Amino acid sequence: MADLTVAVSESAFQRLFVVLRDSIRWEAQDSTSFGPFTAGYHVKGHLEGGSVDFRSDNSVLIDELDVRWDQFQFTLGLDIPEICVGGGCINMPWPIPDICLPRWCVFSANPDVSISPDLAAFVAQELSVAGRPVVRYYDASVPPPLIDPCGLLRDMLVNASVIDPFPDHNQWHIHLNPDFIDLDLFDFADIVGNLIENALTAAVTALLPGGWVRNLILAIIGGIADFIRWLLDIPDEIDEWLSDLFNISFGLGDLLIQLVGEFFGACVPLLRVDDPLEVLAKEISTSVLLSGAPVELVPVTVPVRNLSVRVDDVEMVVQADVGG
Amino acid sequence: MPFTDHSDLFGAVHEDSINRLVRHIMRQRPSLFNYATPFFHNNLEMFCAKFEVDDKVLKAKNPLFTEQEPLPILGAPLPIGLNFCLQLSEAAIDFHPGNVFGLPPELGSLTAQRFALHLKGCMGMDCPTKEIINELLPHIERFLVSRQQLAAGETKEQVAGTFTHYTPPMAAVDNRDRERQRTIPLPTRQLICFCLELYAVGYFEWGTVPGSQQVWLKPRLDGLEIVDIEPRDMENAIECYLTTVLKLGILPRLIIPLEKMVLDISKEFQKMGLTLGRTVQLEPSAVPADVPNNPAVEDDQIKAFFKLTVTGGA
Numbered sequence: 082m083a084d085l086t087v088a089v090s091e092s093a094f095q096r097l098f099v100v101l102r103d104s105i106r107w108e109a110q111d112s113t114s115f116g117p118f119t120a121g122y123h124v125k126g127h128l129e130g131g132s133v134d135f136r137s138d139n140s141v142l143i144d145e146l147d148v149r150w151d152q153f154q155f156t157l158g159l160d161i162p163e164i165c166v167g168g169g170c171i172n173m174p175w176p177i178p179d180i181c182l183p184r185w186c187v188f189s190a191n192p193d194v195s196i197s198p199d200l201a202a203f204v205a206q207e208l209s210v211a212g213r214p215v216v217r218y219y220d221a222s223v224p225p226p227l228i229d230p231c232g233l234l235r236d237m238l239v240n241a242s243v244i245d246p247f248p249d250h251n252q253w254h255i256h257l258n259p260d261f262i263d264l265d266l267f268d269f270a271d272i273v274g275n276l277i278e279n280a281l282t283a284a285v286t287a288l289l290p291g292g293w294v295r296n297l298i299l300a301i302i303g304g305i306a307d308f309i310r311w312l313l314d315i316p317d318e319i320d321e322w323l324s325d326l327f328n329i330s331f332g333l334g335d336l337l338i339q340l341v342g343e344f345f346g347a348c349v350p351l352l353r354v355d356d357p358l359e360v361l362a363k364e365i366s367t368s369v370l371l372s373g374a375p376v377e378l379v380p381v382t383v384p385v386r387n388l389s390v391r392v393d394d395v396e397m398v399v400q401a402d403v404g405g
Numbered sequence: 406m407p408f409t410d411h412s413d414l415f416g417a418v419h420e421d422s423i424n425r426l427v428r429h430i431m432r433q434r435p436s437l438f439n440y441a442t443p444f445f446h447n448n449l450e451m452f453c454a455k456f457e458v459d460d461k462v463l464k465a466k467n468p469l470f471t472e473q474e475p476l477p478i479l480g481a482p483l484p485i486g487l488n489f490c491l492q493l494s495e496a497a498i499d500f501h502p503g504n505v506f507g508l509p510p511e512l513g514s515l516t517a518q519r520f521a522l523h524l525k526g527c528m529g530m531d532c533p534t535k536e537i538i539n540e541l542l543p544h545i546e547r548f549l550v551s552r553q554q555l556a557a558g559e560t561k562e563q564v565a566g567t568f569t570h571y572t573p574p575m576a577a578v579d580n581r582d583r584e585r586q587r588t589i590p591l592p593t594r595q596l597i598c599f600c601l602e603l604y605a606v607g608y609f610e611w612g613t614v615p616g617s618q619q620v621w622l623k624p625r626l627d628g629l630e631i632v633d634i635e636p637r638d639m640e641n642a643i644e645c646y647l648t649t650v651l652k653l654g655i656l657p658r659l660i661i662p663l664e665k666m667v668l669d670i671s672k673e674f675q676k677m678g679l680t681l682g683r684t685v686q687l688e689p690s691a692v693p694a695d696v697p698n699n700p701a702v703e704d705d706q707i708k709a710f711f712k713l714t715v716t717g718g719a
Binding site for chain 2: 082083084085086087088089090092093096097099100101103104105360361366368369370371376377378379380381382383393395396398402403404405
């Protein structure tokens, strides 16, 4: 029996996943100019759908998480130099008034030509990822290997203040090792389904202002759109099923993403636990000696042994022992 | 059976880990468990209970005990005292079923959902020899006569006084300390040591507090026993006093309201820069609606059960 046990249910993870998914939103915009050309973007998005599944093979699956764009707008502009004709006045002898020619300019605006399409309705992604927790022991006394790709990555992340540097004492490291990553850059099924649903909904709403008949028809439209989504998603489901079965991503893009994910997963721990673990911090005490002279008391530490993380189909369990 | 079959989050700590943790603290912070006069710095072998010390404590030259003034000799006109040491030499906890230590017969066996605590304390005190007392007595008498502090009242004869003040070494850097009068310990050759063992049995219960709207987790004392103090009535009186102190003086201060055991996960995410649209909280599972006991003291562990609640928002 382990000394310390902490377990979190799959149900708790699922509820927290839904809250997190519904809370994550992002928005970014920027523009820049290169001489006469200007370019900009304004994107805004959120997450939808998806599910979390704990599996009996010690893995966690986040399935079909949709990335939705409320705005996916790019702006390209061209500022053509202004061309003007006319203008100027001819001085006439008195009492004849001066004759001034009208001035016509073209390309006065800035930019003169601009396109700004919003592709939100045509862009949607879907992410499925399966991974498993892996526990490794970092022994600070072991020198790094001669060729250390992980070290290079870690140094970059440390320099960018993304992660803390590795310490000079031992640690337990919990990594998340991806089994497969499936990212559909264009979620064709959802794009088509959304377009059909939006078009039909708009038409029905225009024809029938309200009432139960309209609600019934809209419900049917939703069902039809869902069916179309499901139908169009079948090839992707097969792709994900095969990826899950063989624990490898199919498709060049997914394979590259998985390789990058595995590299990060292997090199960068998600969670670190010091060994030994400090339970009482070092302390400067003035009450230990009668003279009241300050004494720096050493920290109290306990060794951590047999740290493990495992997942089954109902819960994730973290266990550890306190060393003797 | 899954750990979380009746809760969302489950945590358990085994009695062995708590007892090992206590031993680690005893080895690495001995000054929390050993109290003695400075005499013991050079006479560690005279402690009543031998104790292990971690190498890093020795390397850092940390004191092995907390210094105490000598035990004053009451009534003595000079600031003299006796060397002594006081040690908490053993501390252990045993969750049901009892198997770490045996309970004294007075407490019976450890019943379900109960935990037992075992403490062993030792005290050693110097007992000055006849020779030392005979050597000191003339000085005491001379001092009392010179100061006219006799029970018989003032005397006509004037006797010159004697030096009474202890001068601490220069190493004692605190000026206030130099000015303070110190108790001078009498020379010590041997200590008289004795140890007492205390056993206590306790449990947890949820209950209300008059005037409060929430439930509280309360530690309760079932029984307490100090082993083998004579005479019997003195043992009973001390145990009764300690039990009353614990039940009315200490344990009521340790009750915890439910609100203190609720972790607001939304606020934790907010600290990380993510505002959740709903309130997510982790709170203890209700007794007996969710689980029969929380915390549960069973299988040599103390177990806690929590549920995740999501409220508000869409």
